[in-house]
Amino acid sequence: MAQIFHRSTNTISRVSLFSAIFLAALALTVAAAVARSPYATNQNVPQEQPVQFSHKHHVGDDGIDCRYCHTSVETSAVAGIPPTKTCMNCHSILFADSPYLEPVRESYRTGKSIEWSRVHRLADFVYFNHSIHVNKGVGCSSCHGQVNQMPLVWQASSLQMKWCLECHRHPERVLRPRDQIFNMDWKAPPNQIEQGLKLAKDYKIRAEWDLTSCSTCHR
């Protein structure tokens, strides 16, 4: 009786068998890759803002300290986005009639807030506290990158839990002297680990179990 299948079928079937396994593996890899990509995390994606505000200019060129605007970073959970008033402190005199600053002046006139678009966003169930990090020797740039070189700010880190845990498991890798906290250009010295361990002792950084207990960040 006539053959049902052509000879090639053998090959085809063999190939398809193996490629099936291969494809499955590939799919998983891709999924994992996407989950870690900027597409998902917004990492390294500069955010447009309603006002053409440049950190590069204000921090890098003018050398304004972070705390001039982000006032509550040392005392509160949130670093604080400055009120319009803070902008006007200078810009009521400097560039007082620059068209770029119209939104700011308008806000100040009308009392209607400027709506900045958020760059760093953590999930609602994550309770991050700026003050404790800053007080325990974690510098701004460790998480935010070198903001002094960002015309438009972008999210420098993935902000994924895994990333948080890296430091919470090995704080010595990032700890710096207290006077370097707000130094955007701080680079880890070659003996960082040894220095970090010393700082960890000085700062009374708690043990890994404490830092990685769930309730440290989630409640």
Added chain:
Amino acid sequence: MDCSKHNKREGHPAAGQPLDLHAARERLRHTTGKTYWRSLEELSLDPQFTELLHREFPRQASEWPEADAVGRRDFLKLMAASLALGGLSAGCARKPSETIVPYVRTPEGMTLGKALYFATAMPLGASAIGLLVESHEGRPTKIEGNPDHPGSLGATDVFAQAAVLELYDPDRSQVLTHLGDIRAWSSFLAEARVVVEALKSTKGARFRVLTGSVISPTLGDQLQSLLAQFPDARWHQWEPAGSDGAREGARLAFGRYVNTIYRVDKADVIVSLDADFLASGPGGIRYAREFARRRRPDVPGGMNRLYVAEPTPSVTGASADHRLAVRASEVSELAEWIHSQLTSGRLSDTGKNSGSEEKNRWASAVAHDLQKYRGKSLVIAGEHQPAAVHAMAHAINQSLANVGATVLYTEPVEAGPTNQLESLRELTNDMKAGNVELLLILGGNPVYDAPADFQFAELLKNVRTRIHLALFEDETSQLCHWHIPEAHFLESWSDTRAYDGTASVIQPLIAPLYHGKTAHEVLGAFSDQPSRTSYEIVREYWKSRAGGSDFEKPWRKSLHDGVIAGTAFAPLHVAAKVASSSRAIGSAAQARSGGAPWEVVFRPDPAIYDGRFANNGWLQETPKPVTKLTWDNAAIVSPASAQKMGLQQRVAATGGEHGQTLSEVIELDVNGSKVTAAAWILPGQAEATVTLHLGYGRWRPGRVGIQKGFNAYAVRASSGLWSASGAALRKTGARYPLACTQAHYNMESGRNLIRGTTLAEFHKDPKFGDEDAPPKSLSLYKEYQYAGYAWGMAIDLNACIGCNSCVVACQSENNIPVVGKEQVMRGREMHWIRIDRYFEGDIDTPATYFQPVPCMQCENAPCEEVCPVGATVHSAEGLNDMVYNRCIGTRYCSNNCPYKVRRFNFLRFADWETPSLKLLRNPEVTVRSRGVMEKCTYCVQRINAGRMEAEKQNREIRDGEIVTACQASCPTEAIIFGNANDPHSRVAKLKAQPRNYALLADLNTRPRTTYLAAVRNPNPELETPEKR
């Protein structure tokens, strides 16, 4: 902190409040004729609200609609869910973009992300308690007691805890209306001017003002000046749960109104004549604290002894060493007999009193003890007992030389003390006679809660102009021409007095959400300075009082402290006239001599008081201390009487003992007026006495309180305000499901859940409670080592009076949702801390024990090892962390929890829509979604906050620096939390006490929450109620 700061904040009315009031006004301007609408959201066509209308209720404040219907949103969720199933939510779904909206000018003294605390006070009935209110970016979110306030000492009652929900209640009345049309405040002022002009001519004849008990000095002053302005006007008072007995009793005894203060901590022997002084009435919180201080068996001065004679079990009765169940009417007899025993020098065991054997023995034992502890004893008459009993109590205290030692008399706290029943009677008579043209009702809800025989609602129609100021558009507003939305006390400037006369200024935490007005402003409208704000009125009053040069400084101080220095009343020296008291008793006895089978007793409800809190979901869902009923009141009868009547109640298969009980519906006939109610059989209830709790069966309470329970006011006549004889009960044969969270009374043999003994036994064997737990080596896993803190909790069963304030405090602190009657009946209530109630001994006169049960934070936690995803994990400080965002909801942990303290979001219980309720949330705690397990975490948000502060200051956390919500609110300091690793901490010391024991220790779970066994101090003369 101080007013200036506050005024600044007023600049941002209700920060982030989403109602578009402007749009609302616009719409109204363009509508002609009558427009009916439910609330401002609807007017402003807020889409969220229109959506809300499709759903039955806003949920946080209310119930989960039964038939968990799938709405549009739910199907969206379904989509989301299926996407998620497709693995898309694995963190690779893109985050939606968000905006940040900073202030234009940051309010002075505010640090974003840091809570501020402001001192204020909550008036309720005839006294107030001082509060500290936590405020996040201008939103009051949590209420604590004010340690500097004599009436609070840092603790609160359930009502204060739940006040913040009342503030944000979306059902609150939101606009000023005249005949249903919306009017502006200005138009009301104009109207008022006209009226005032008219009144001037008649000297205010036919002008009546009706208030509750007035304890605001300012308001009192305003009323006086109003009466001065209109000499023929009248001021009436009606407080449905008030105590005419106490007032008139004082008049009987002293010939004048006085305020009675007890020094409970000075008393070795306390006799309560139907007085629930630990939980209700002026100074309740203070008294509970003082009582508990003397309740520790090792306290210097020795443990006190409490006798209680009462018709219906109260929390005070539950803590008694000797509780006697008597009918309300027999209390006076008892009082008199005790008095005669004490005065007629010699104590005879067989007095002339014709009571039962048990009653005799109780009374003579009391008499002996009182005699023994002259000057160190205390007799307290119940708020709801007639004047005669109060008079008699005064006489007894006097004859025992307790006055000055354990009892103090001061000027009355109320601005205008009067016999309120007579006052209201007078008003209704005037209304009947048509002598009232203008009736101004400041707060209160007389249409609902006036005595039935007054037919207030009927007569109200005779009044030409009726003006009603109220938080809700309630039963009374319905019958009034003008309805003025009242400002909640958290929105108002006012002042008030504590049980001892100490005055506090009430300062607002937030600008009125719905442009509510205070009584001061409404009353002001009839004065010659109509447009003064209550801030000005209150401030000016105190300024005039101070009269001094520098007013600003003390004023700011009193705002900061929450009390006005030196305003507590000085003791009065008054002598009780015994003769008149006994005469009164005699007449009372005659009045009693009508041998009716049933006696009805009325009581304010332990959860919703006189009905004013009927729309408060937190309070409605709080299991009532003794009955453990929620969402309903019931006609309470004793087991014996129930047997006689053949009443039964049976546990339904739904929810079971922990959920639904089917009780029989009975019809009460109290001298002609009838009401049908669900019967509830309660051990310890006096014979042939049926207790009805007030406040239920309201027909216009709002969406939450509607159709809950039955209206006890319907059978409450002026002749028997608090107890009426001559009632008849009839079975209707119908059954009614009641949501009872603990229908199972006893502890089951062999389960030593609550350990208790007598003082004598305790001295013999102090470690009686301590059961040897299995050796640590039994666990398979290696023991945890704690370098730093190891949090622990100790709960003193001797101190706990089961008042529930911890339950509501926890609910408020941790964003715990309300699930509603239907879900409670399914056994799905969400309270993180519950108070177990066990009866012990014989069913007619049982001993009652309370046991607060939060998560035990076990060392060997059964929940931890069974969670497949590690959503509940042991923390480095010994907590069982519960990670809501990691939980996938297998409920395995709850099954494996021997204490059953875990709670599961079976449905989406949390209300994520209602705008005003979003302001209520504690931003430090996650709002849990559906399908997630939750439980007590020792308020880990507070622990973290405290730890960070300490670490920033580079120091250890001080003992007592971190206080859990339940601990903070506890009036009796029964709950102590702290670092068990530090041997000097308070909790460690308590755990070292011999009374300390662990719940279900034999399971080797090694809980961090341990209990101090209950020790009672019975009179050897009477055999001890509990034998263990």
Added chain:
Amino acid sequence: MSAGLPADQSVGTRRGTPVLEPGYTYGSVTEKISAIVLTRPTTRGWWLGFGVSFLMVMMLFYTISYLIAVGVGIWGINIPVGWGFAIVNFVWWIGIGHAGTLISAILLLLNQKWRTSINRFAEAMTLFAVACAGLFPLLHAGRPWYAYWMFPYPSTMGIWPQFRSPLVWDVFAVSTYFTVSLMFWFVGLIPDFATLRDRATSRARQKTYGMLAMGWRGSARHWHRYQSAYLLLAGLATPLVVSVHTVVSLDFAVAIVPGWHTTIFPPYFVAGAIYSGFAMVLTLAIPLRAIYKLEDFITMRHLENMAKVMLATGLIVGYGYIVEFFMAWYGGNTYEIFLSLNRLAGPYRLFYWALIACNIIAPQFLWFRRVRTSVLALFVMSIIVNIGMWLERFVIVVVSLHRDFMPSAWGMYSPRIWDWTMFAGTIGLFLALLFLFLRFLPVISITEMRELVAGTQSSDKK
């Protein structure tokens, strides 16, 4: 086919009733079985049965959508009874899913000839039962869309599942079991697919069966590989039969809940599983042989043997019950003692007594040969046992939970409409799959029957 099937006829013909009625040739066997699939017309009965079960599947899907939309609160579960029908049904289905592999694998290794004619659909039944069971652990979760967190994969969260939890073990046990059973079943089918391919008339069928047959030509090499693969899988499957229900039983035994926390559970669960499994095989086999006239292939011998297995396992289960009571009394543990009394006299006592009646009393009739050889009696018996085993799971899950340590937290559980639709829905799914199987695949292994034929014919070939 050395170790696999030493064609020792005596096994087949030792007793009076043979495993295959005489008078069959290779041809007739093949004809008779393949006809069901190929030539016979689809009966009205089939359409009816399939239609009904299909509707039940639709109901299942509706329930599931509603469940995901609204939440597990639509069920009757509460605190304290956090697990209700979902877990009861899960354990029940898993139990049923035991017979197949047991018959195929263990009996194969034990040279039990009589397994031959029932193993094919027993295996099929196993797969379908496990598929039904698999739904529940997933859907009973409050947030099923995160159930994949139970799998160990390198996540962006940097954390792993909690391996101390029996639920994680479950995930592995059940999925492994399902995979191996599927392989086993498919490998067994290959030669038959080939047969069907060769006998199929329509092109479409030739293609489909052809693909499934994977180019089987019946050469010696094929046969050799087939045999070794089949044997290998049998070896793999055997421990799984024991492991799966052991792990399932650990879900309970690991917990501290009185009534769960007992060491007897693993053996007693496995026995129970086989018990219910064989009951289900009987429930299906009896109507099947009647409808498709397979009395000659599935003989009384088969039915009787299965009855014997049921009797044996039933006794083991009974022993399990007794031990639980003994331990409660002997151990003197307050909670265990209370639990025992609560089972006997508590609010759910009717369930308990019904369970005793179904699982302990009823099977005793199987001592009598007359019962074992009466088709009707066996059918009724198998149904009773199925119900009994479901009740057993109900008693274990619900009755243990509803009154544990704290009287203040005692409660009751009563199923709501959605509990029932979910349960009925899975039964529908099970039946629907079964009907499809009957229609499109050979219900009895043609190959192995041929071997039996070889056995029953005069043994000159040997």
